Amino acid sequence: MKKVLILVVALTLVTAGVAFAGIANTKHNLSTTNHPATNTYFSTTEDEICVFCHTPHAATAVPLWNRNTPAGPFTGYSSNTFNGGTIALGAGSLNCMSCHDGVSGLNVVINGVGPGAGRAITMNANGNIIGAGPTNLGTDLSNDHPVGFVYATSKAADTGIAADTTALNANWINASGATTIAGLMRNTQMECASCHEPHVENTYDATKVSFLRNANAGSNMCLTCHLK
Numbered sequence: 702m703k704k705v706l707i708l709v710v711a712l713t714l715v716t717a718g719v720a721f722a723g724i725a726n727t728k729h730n731l732s733t734t735n736h737p738a739t740n741t742y743f744s745t746t747e748d749e750i751c752v753f754c755h756t757p758h759a760a761t762a763v764p765l766w767n768r769n770t771p772a773g774p775f776t777g778y779s780s781n782t783f784n785g786g787t788i789a790l791g792a793g794s795l796n797c798m799s800c801h802d803g804v805s806g807l808n809v810v811i812n813g814v815g816p817g818a819g820r821a822i823t824m825n826a827n828g829n830i831i832g833a834g835p836t837n838l839g840t841d842l843s844n845d846h847p848v849g850f851v852y853a854t855s856k857a858a859d860t861g862i863a864a865d866t867t868a869l870n871a872n873w874i875n876a877s878g879a880t881t882i883a884g885l886m887r888n889t890q891m892e893c894a895s896c897h898e899p900h901v902e903n904t905y906d907a908t909k910v911s912f913l914r915n916a917n918a919g920s921n922m923c924l925t926c927h928l929k
């Protein structure tokens with residue numbers, strides 16, 4: 702009986718670990734501390750994990766953001782059938798692009814650890830910038846899912862878009878309390894953070910882990926918003 706109980710507890714822990722492994726065990730751990738051995742980009746000097754993105758003081762923007770706004774300029778999505786109006790990236794996308802533009806230095810933060818501007822950060826031999834490949838989106842976002850537009854503008858003009866009051870199914874990672882599509886928006890806009898949660902690497906698909914807020918099996922993530 703005791704053995705069964707231990708097994709159940711162990712299995713529960715394993716399952717929980719799979720769905721909600723913390724940021725340390727992801728590619729967003731750029732520190733020297735406990736990052737996965739397979740990570741390409743990490744520091745050889747900085748042991749703090751959060752400092753690459755957040756600072757408790759002297760932040761530039763929400764959420765206590767520790768990085769410069771990427772220079773861009775970014776080319777947004779457009780098509781004959783897109784109804785979202787003008788594209789203007791908000792923080793929920795610019796924050797990501799401060800590393801994923803293939804130009805910005807991963808090691809460049811506003812407020813390093815320690816007094817004043819704090820200590821400088823040195824990266825490993827793979828460099829300060831994300832190299833060419835699928836994680837380098839560049840500044841041309843016209844070949845990426847549209848971001849930086851007001852969801853309600855699309856919804857008003859497009860009957861194929863779900864109401865923003867639509868409830869999210871239980872698979873959505875909504876640590877900040879989002880229960881509907883509206884909760885996925887940042888300042889009412891669709892942004893990278895609407896689909897991605899940068900701290901949690903879900904392992905729904907172990908061969909393709911992409912910080913997604915939901916499993917996309919059967920395209921069920923896409924089908925939350927797209928009535929297709």
Ligand code: HEC
Nearest residue numbers: 724729750751753754755764793796797876877887894899
């Ligand atoms: C690679 C960049 C990155 C790192 C590293 C990072 N964060 Fe974040 N964090 C973000 C982004 C981007 C957002 C905004 C996400 C959104 O809009 O949903 C955010 C939002 C947050 C928020 C507010 C929203 C929420 O989810 O509750 C908290 C709190 C937070 N981060 C804490 C931390 C802590 C603590 C650490 C270190 C253990 C950390 N973060 C490391 C990128 C990062």
Ligand code: HEC
Nearest residue numbers: 780782783784785847852855859862885895922923925926
């Ligand atoms: C959180 C909601 C949301 C999710 C999740 C989502 N989309 Fe979208 N998507 C939108 C909105 C809103 C638009 C803008 C629609 C418009 O204005 O025509 C859009 C636009 C698009 C477009 C361009 C439409 C056009 O008219 O040019 C395509 C294609 C698309 N999405 C496919 C996908 C796919 C595939 C997935 C899953 C991988 C996905 N979307 C997930 C909300 C979402």
Ligand code: HEC
Nearest residue numbers: 728741742753754796797800836893894897899910911912
């Ligand atoms: C501090 C820099 C930084 C910020 C900010 C950042 N990322 Fe990343 N991200 C990285 C690095 C470095 C990698 C690993 C790239 C590689 O190995 O090719 C990565 C990888 C990823 C991956 C691929 C994960 C995988 O397992 O293959 C996704 C998806 C991703 N980031 C999305 C985002 C999104 C969305 C945001 C904003 C909410 C964001 N990132 C913010 C640095 C950052």
Ligand code: HEC
Nearest residue numbers: 794797798801835836846847848892893895896909911917
């Ligand atoms: C509509 C939802 C949606 C939005 C918005 C979105 N993504 Fe993604 N992203 C996805 C999905 C789904 C995948 C996984 C695709 C796959 O498995 O091939 C992905 C994959 C990625 C990857 C990994 C690419 C790879 O093949 O390794 C990166 C990096 C990434 N996204 C960054 C971003 C950034 C930065 C933004 C904002 C500019 C963004 N995403 C906006 C849904 C989205």
